[in-house]
Amino acid sequence: MQxxxxxxxxxxxxxxxxxEIRKAFRKLARQFHPDVAKDKKVAETKFKxxxxxxEVLGDAEKRKQYDELGTNWRPDGFSSRSGTAxxxxxxxxxxxxxxxxxxxxxxxxxxxxxxxxAGTARRGHDPFAGAGGGFSSxxxxxxxIEADLLVTIEEALHGARKKISFQREGVAKPxxxxxxxxxxxxxxxxxxxxxxxxxxxxxxxxxxxxxxxKFAQHPDFRVDGGDLIHELEVPVARAVLGTECEVPxxxxxxxxxxxxxxxxGRKFRLKGRGLPTGGGARGDYFxxxxxxxxxxxxxxxxxxxxxxxxxxxx
Numbered sequence: 058m059q060x061x062x063x064x065x066x067x068x069x070x071x072x073x074x075x076x077e078i079r080k081a082f083r084k085l086a087r088q089f090h091p092d093v094a095k096d097k098k099v100a101e102t103k104f105k106x107x108x109x110x111x112e113v114l115g116d117a118e119k120r121k122q123y124d125e126l127g128t129n130w131r132p133d134g135f136s137s138r139s140g141t142a143x144x145x146x147x148x149x150x151x152x153x154x155x156x157x158x159x160x161x162x163x164x165x166x167x168x169x170x171x172x173x174x175a176g177t178a179r180r181g182h183d184p185f186a187g188a189g190g191g192f193s194s195x196x197x198x199x200x201x202i203e204a205d206l207l208v209t210i211e212e213a214l215h216g217a218r219k220k221i222s223f224q225r226e227g228v229a230k231p232x233x234x235x236x237x238x239x240x241x242x243x244x245x246x247x248x249x250x251x252x253x254x255x256x257x258x259x260x261x262x263x264x265x266x267x268x269x270x271k272f273a274q275h276p277d278f279r280v281d282g283g284d285l286i287h288e289l290e291v292p293v294a295r296a297v298l299g300t301e302c303e304v305p306x307x308x309x310x311x312x313x314x315x316x317x318x319x320x321x322g323r324k325f326r327l328k329g330r331g332l333p334t335g336g337g338a339r340g341d342y343f344x345x346x347x348x349x350x351x352x353x354x355x356x357x358x359x360x361x362x363x364x365x366x367x368x369x370x371x
Contacts, residue, residue, distance in 0.1 A: 164207025199255030199264035241333030283340025
């Protein structure tokens with residue numbers, strides 16, 4: 058299992074601020090989004106790598122765990138620096154005797170799954186249960202196995218089909234499954250593949266395979282329930298004088314009229330432009346105004362700002 062350098066993936070330094078990481082992600086995600094890139098196959102792989110990196114570095118707790126893990130990580134899941142399991146509290150530390158396999162096509166690497174993924178639900182047969190007391194002839198169900206599945210906002214809106222593979226431990230050929238993503242699927246929702254989990258013993262039922270949906274981070278908006286939130290950046294002069302802006306939505310760009318004197322934080326609502334919420338309904342799309350102040354100004358611009366400041370409050 059290969060160590061993933063998420064800082065290198067996003068092209069940022071290890072000491073980068075959260076804002077620098079977010080900006081790097083947005084830039085790369087727009088560049089490699091499968092809907093806009095010419096080479097769809099390459100873009101899809103790159104987009105998944107970028108999302109995985111931001112999933113970790115964009116979350117303060119996961120980033121802390123990742124930094125504690127360090128480059129001294131070993132394939133057995135332990136850090137040679139500390140002699141303890143890497144991840145500082147990650148959901149899976151080191152080899153899991155209940156996992157018994159590796160996934161492909163879920164959108165996440167084995168490295169991510171081991172330290173930050175859904176893990177496996179340890180229900181059913183326990184291979185250590187009969188230690189010292191002989192083997193039981195009672196039928197035991199197989200373990201339920203769980204993994205994360207990366208789903209884009211567009212796939213959640215329109216639905217999709219994905220092919221994933223599961224390489225069971227000790228089995229040479231991986232099993233391939235076609236997974237249906239229903240329109241309106243929510244982040245955290247589990248898709249069940251009945252009977253595709255761990256093997257039973259003594260005639261019990263096979264465990265199930267659960268794929269937990271995780272939304273891919275989008276460069277233009279975030280999800281809030283069934284609503285989509287877009288951060289609309291407007292230069293201060295345009296907010297004062299009024300303007301028109303084009304905002305990206307999953308259904309295509311829409312032009313918004315920004316009235317003169319619009320204040321930061323104002324929400325512009327586009328009804329029914331969010332994600333499906335059931336019964337044919339959809340959530341809403343909100344463009345939240347953010348005022349952009351220039352970080353640097355030319356001498357001529359500075360004179361104009363000084364003149365405005367003398368004329369009255371700006």
